[in-house]
Amino acid sequence: MSTSTLEKPPSSAPAKQKVILVEGNEAAALGVALARPDMVAVYPITPQSSLVEHVAKLIADGKMDADIVDAEGEHSVLSVLQGGALAGARTYTATCGPGLAFMFEPYFRTSGMRLPIVMSIVTRDGITPQSVWGGHQDAMTVREVGWVQVYCETVQEVLDTTIMAFKIAEHHDVMLPVNVCLDGNYLSYGTSRVELPDQAEVDAFMGDKNVNWHVALDPLRPMAVDPLTGGSSGKGPSTFVRYRKGQCKGMQNSLRVIEDVHEEWAVRFGRRYAPLVEDYRMEDAEFAIMTLGSMSGAGKDAIDEARDAGKRVGLIKLKTFSPFPVEALIKSLKNIQALGVVDRSVGFRWNCGPMYQETLGALYRLGQATGKMLPAQSFIGGLAGADITTAHFHRVIDATEALLGGATMSTEPVWLNEKD
Amino acid sequence: MGAFNTIAFDANKCDGCGDCMTACATAKTGTTEISRSRLQIAGNAAEGFELALCRQCGDPKCVTVCPAGALGKDYASGVIDWNGDKCVDCLLCTVGCAYAGIALDEASGRVAKCDMCDGSPACVSACPHDALKLVTTSRIYNEVGDWEDLFAPGLAGCQGCNTELLMRHTLRRVGPDTVLATPPGCVPGMGSVGFNGTTGTKVPVFHPLLTNTAPMLAGVKRHYKRIGREVTALAIAGDGGASDVGFQSLSGAAERNEQILFMVVDNEGYMNTGMQRSSCTPYGAWTSTTPVGQGTGSGGLPSQGKTQDAKNLPLIMVNHRCEYVATASTAYMEDLYDKLDKAIAASKRGFAYLHVYSPCTTGWRFPTDQNMEVARKAVETNFVMLWEYTRAGGLRFTRPVDEPLPVTDYLKAMGRFRHLSEDQISHIQGKVVENLNFVKQMAHRA
Incomplete structure (x- = not known):
């Protein structure tokens, strides 16, 4: 784990993997089991509940060797894991929506203490208007707290990414917590054929564990963990700045590590995912739409249909949202002339989708480099469980194409499900 | 001998x-x-x-x-x-x-x-x-005097504070194979966790959040247990965090019977942040958020100190059926030491809770040389009762006071009660009797 270079991949083809039919929450649980955490803490919340039920059953059936803590709430869930991680445990949990909001205090602290905890967010909309259905509002709301956040598109990707997340989090150049985001309802309950990696091969992939080499609560090497820092001048605030800069460095390092870990995964297990930004039919695209998470499947179908109709349009999907993969995204954006960004959540401050807002920053960098001012439109859809269909994506494609013809960017988002 | x-x-x-x-x-x-x-x-x-x-x-x-x-x-x-x-x-x-x-x-x-x-x-x-x-x-002195003091000299407590005494004695007794949690409050305030790279503690120590002391410590203990290492998990927390904002997580850890020793240093308020009211603050006490004035306080009642009675946190912990629950006072160190020994032993089996009354010379407004006297008067008036609870033995008084002094002997020792009216004093005296009878009934049932 301590090396930043890839181990030599096996020369033989990946071993045959067992094929099973599972929902996304069970796929996540199976990924957790294969990653062999020492400790999991659980508290149920829709649509995450079946995930932790699967984890509990795997442990109860002796198929997974971990200490399970049935905590009295999400705040304690993450707190227990922090203690475990500081004692050297590999740790895991899952939550969403109100649960994520309730655990915000220890959530903020996990990244500050550089604890490589992995937590699935089975994304959920809300909190008010009340909803128990899917949407990215929960994960987006906490995007500025220093966790690595990756979004999955398929059930297979949920399983594979859950395992990879531990390796990314525990990489000594990263040492940050990781959220594996899977869309509530669409991925949590969506049942799909998946290939189950072999335990011995996952063990070889994971390598050795050392999660508290940098900060520990251990009588054999006593230290004061997280003493007060700061003040109006001198050593205090400069100490604080060093901690913060270290966090930022870890975030930036994670971009390379995410790529390396995905590459090693592809070599060992034969499944290749775009680690940061995926280009779909972008080779000669004049314009593009941008997606996140499970909506990307319908988006790709719509692109195929638009291509058949003669439109030179492609799709850009973000897998890694935090840290924001600016450089990789600029490479995808540099040859197109218009962009439509589809968010599954709301950015209240800018009256647009959060991914759109973040992309505007990347467009500014692109403009600095090329002088090009790329027109881009924000679309918001799929809130509170709503389906984003190919029909919705055709509206996105048409409205984005109109920008090519000189239509002006609206300061208002287009609300895709408003009149469904 | x-x-x-x-x-x-x-x-x-x-x-x-x-x-x-x-x-x-x-x-x-x-x-x-x-x-x-x-x-x-x-x-x-x-x-x-x-x-x-x-x-x-x-x-x-x-x-x-x-x-x-x-x-x-x-x-x-x-x-x-x-x-x-x-x-x-x-x-x-x-x-x-x-x-x-x-x-x-x-x-x-x-x-x-x-x-x-x-x-x-x-x-x-x-x-x-x-x-x-x-x-x-x-x-x-005989047994502990030569044991290593696991706090550095020169902790920055207020003059006359006995919490430093409590911390030093406790850690000597618990020993070096300990992970110590000191949530925000007076204990880290006097430098146990430290500032900008210096620390006052020789065992691993951390600031939990005010809200998550028990579960964070439980996570530490659980992993050491899993890998076969004997480590004592000790919290020295304040009454505010334990009884108010951190109560849920404390209760959860007690219900799960986590193997930790949770000590609450009860100075009846948020003394480190400037003497604000907690749910452990007694009725009538002045605090900076229950000030004395001509207007109205909480609930529209006259602004003459706290208008509600204190929450009895140790009795609530008894109702979690912990491995061990006890109250103690720094004025009765022999009693405290016996309970500390039992609590340490109990924490190897499950949740042990020790509630230590610790007068605050700064926040309760009494002279800095009067701390032990105030602590003693609290017990001699039955304002504070010293008892212990085990599952097998139930609740029993360890230092019963059969002929208590009038509660005014305790109240008059402090500035925080200076404003009390006769009605308020008789309310407090009535509460002392009520609380005593309540605990006596529990003791009899045991």
Whole structure:
């Protein structure tokens, strides 16, 4: 784990993997089991509940060797894991929506203490208007707290990414917590054929564990963990700045590590995912739409249909949202002339989708480099469980194409499900 | 016998009968001449009695002044021995001693002093009024004195605060194989976790959040247990975090019977942040958020201190059926030490909870040299009750106070109660009785 270079991949083809039919929450649980955490803490919340039920059953059936803590709430869930991680445990949990909001205090602290905890967010909309259905509002709301956040598109990707997340989090150049985001309802309950990696091969992939080499609560090497820092001048605030800069460095390092870990995964297990930004039919695209998470499947179908109709349009999907993969995204954006960004959540401050807002920053960098001012439109859809269909994506494609013809960017988002 | 035990005298119980002196003379000289007794009771019933007796001092003046080396402290037995072969009968020792603990025995022409009768003094057993008592509180000093102090010198507590005393004693007892959690409050405020890279603690220590002390510590303990390492998980927390914002997580950890020792230092408010009210603040107390004024306080009641009664957190913990729950006071260290030992042992099996009342000289507004006196008065008035709970034995008083002082003896010692009206005082006195009866009922049921 301590090396930043890839181990030599096996020369033989990946071993045959067992094929099973599972929902996304069970796929996540199976990924957790294969990653062999020492400790999991659980508290149920829709649509995450079946995930932790699967984890509990795997442990109860002796198929997974971990200490399970049935905590009295999400705040304690993450707190227990922090203690475990500081004692050297590999740790895991899952939550969403109100649960994520309730655990915000220890959530903020996990990244500050550089604890490589992995937590699935089975994304959920809300909190008010009340909803128990899917949407990215929960994960987006906490995007500025220093966790690595990756979004999955398929059930297979949920399983594979859950395992990879531990390796990314525990990489000594990263040492940050990781959220594996899977869309509530669409991925949590969506049942799909998946290939189950072999335990011995996952063990070889994971390598050795050392999660508290940098900060520990251990009588054999006593230290004061997280003493007060700061003040109006001198050593205090400069100490604080060093901690913060270290966090930022870890975030930036994670971009390379995410790529390396995905590459090693592809070599060992034969499944290749775009680690940061995926280009779909972008080779000669004049314009593009941008997606996140499970909506990307319908988006790709719509692109195929638009291509058949003669439109030179492609799709850009973000897998890694935090840290924001600016450089990789600029490479995808540099040859197109218009962009439509589809968010599954709301950015209240800018009256647009959060991914759109973040992309505007990347467009500014692109403009600095090329002088090009790329027109881009924000679309918001799929809130509170709503389906984003190919029909919705055709509206996105048409409205984005109109920008090519000189239509002006609206300061208002287009609300895709408003009149469904 | 411990090395620093002594014989204590309660003048209020003495009626001057002289049985002790007769017993001493009999034991040491074979006569009943009380003038030959090595302890002497002086005075009368009207003006009170005084005791002249060797205190077996730790740093004895008689030994220092002896020119012949005839007196010496035996550090194994604790007794100051007199060696007649070396003594030159100069009597300097009788001048050096401030307690008249060594005196000329005219019959023998030599000095004589108490030798503690090999650990069971004849005078103590002879006293019909319990006025003499062999005191072994120094067991703490004897046993713990040489153990390593696991806090650095110079913690930055307020002047007169006894929480530092509590911290040092607790950590000495628990020992170095400990992970210590000190959530925001006075304990980290005085430097246990530290500032900008320095720390006051020699064991692993951390700031939990105010809200998650118990679960974070439980996570640490669970992993060490899983990998087969024996580590004590200790929290020294404040009453505010435990009873208010952190109560849910405390309750959850207790229900799961996590193997931790959770000590609450109860100074009845958020003293570190400026003396604000907590749910452990007693009725009527001034705090910076229950100030005294002409207007109204919480609930529209007159603004004359806190308008609600305190939450009884230790009783709530009893209802979690913890492995061990006890209340303690820094004025009764022997009692506290017994409970600390039991709590440490219980924390190897499950959740142990120790609630220590710790007067706050700054926030309760009393002189800095009065901390022990305030703590003692709280117990002597039954404002604070010292008890312990185990699943097998139920609840029992460890220092029952059968003839309590009026609660005003406690209240008047502090500025925070200075404004109280007669009605408020009688409310508090009524609460003391109500609380006592409640705990007594629990004790009887056990």
